[in-house]
Amino acid sequence: MVWTQRFEREAGDLLDLQDEVAAAVVARIDPDILLIEAGRAQVRAGAATGASAYELLLRAIPAIHRLDQAGFLAAGDWLRQATALEPDYAPALAWHAYWHVFLLGQGWAAGQEQEAMAAAERLASRAIALDPLDAQALTILGHVHAFVHHRVEEAAALHRRALALNPNLAMAWVFLGMAESYLGEHAAALRRLDRYRALAPCHPHAFFFDAARAVPLLLLGRHAEAAAVCRAAIALQPGFSFPQKVLLAALGHLGDREAAAAVRARLLAIEPGFTLEQALQRTPLRLAGDRALYRQGLRLGGLG
Structure with missing residues (x-):
């Protein structure tokens, strides 16, 4: 079967x-x-x-x-x-x-x-x-x-x-x-x-593919929905750094500092030394407004 x-x-x-x-x-x-x-x-x-x-x-x-x-x-x-x-x-x-x-x-x-x-x-x-x-x-x-x-x-x-x-x-x-x-x-x-x-x-790559949905949700200002998508993806694959980053940005915008601190710790365990500058260098986001929103969320989430 x-x-x-x-x-x-x-x-x-x-x-x-x-x-x-x-x-x-x-x-x-x-x-x-x-x-x-x-x-x-x-x-x-x-x-x-x-x-x-x-x-x-x-x-x-x-x-x-x-x-x-x-x-x-x-x-x-x-x-x-x-x-x-x-x-x-x-x-x-x-x-x-x-x-x-x-x-x-x-x-x-x-x-x-x-x-x-x-x-x-x-x-x-x-x-x-x-x-x-x-x-x-x-x-x-x-x-x-x-x-x-x-x-x-x-x-x-x-x-x-x-x-x-x-x-x-x-x-x-x-x-x-x-x-x-x-x-x-x-x-x-x-x-x-x-x-x-x-x-x-139920695709085998669902841990990645499901997480992709969080990006447009975050950038449309639907931060709580983006966070929920990221948490579901992380449950499938806790070692995948991508949804940790989007979740951190979403939590930053939501003002949930305690949850953001836990996510930041998990992210840095996967990628030690990961910085806000590296996040902005890696992201392919084209629009200045989208990059600013992502940057602000990560900064509010405590990423330096």
Whole structure:
């Protein structure tokens, strides 16, 4: 059993229901099957010698999701091995680029931020060159452009291209929503994120994808809603720093100093020495008003 869900609609909507069921199956089945295969690869890992690039990729994916630092760094080694074994294996290149995005976002690049940024761009671009019709690789490249290099308009175009190829790719809906929010289009961003939630509400990346909703909510001044979204995402993955930062900004605006102090302590345990200046350098937010609101929230939350 991979996945079950019950759909209830009026009897006259059968054609729409067929489309909805088909979209949900496409959105859910690929990531779920991938994680099942990854679990099998983990079981085989102890006895296997000479693992293939595909097996190495499967070992890496759950470690990326768990975000335990030691396991996450091991995943980077497996992905390097996979791309060394098969330099033209586009999925491994795309996942390795995605790994670098988390490495940077978690503050784990250890003084090698520029090298990690360049690697993310190179790996994602190579994946697209090898397979221009790989929608996931396209949207990963888009996210690299947006988050790593702050080339947000280019990112949005890549996400739209990915959705033209696969309109049921949950990751692309999320990353397009994030890009639109970076550009100040927060209402549009929420609509994209609504589409993701309709397609794949229990996606394996939900700890990340759900948290994305907090950004437009925060910047629309809906601070209590943003805080609730962040808390739910943190419950799924306490080691992920992104929702901790948005939650800290939301609590700062809400004036909840006690809760903000606890969040700040958790954030600094994940990223020791993280500062307000670093937060502003990393954020791709384009509009001056959005950057000022984010800055003020973090400052009120006690980040110096």
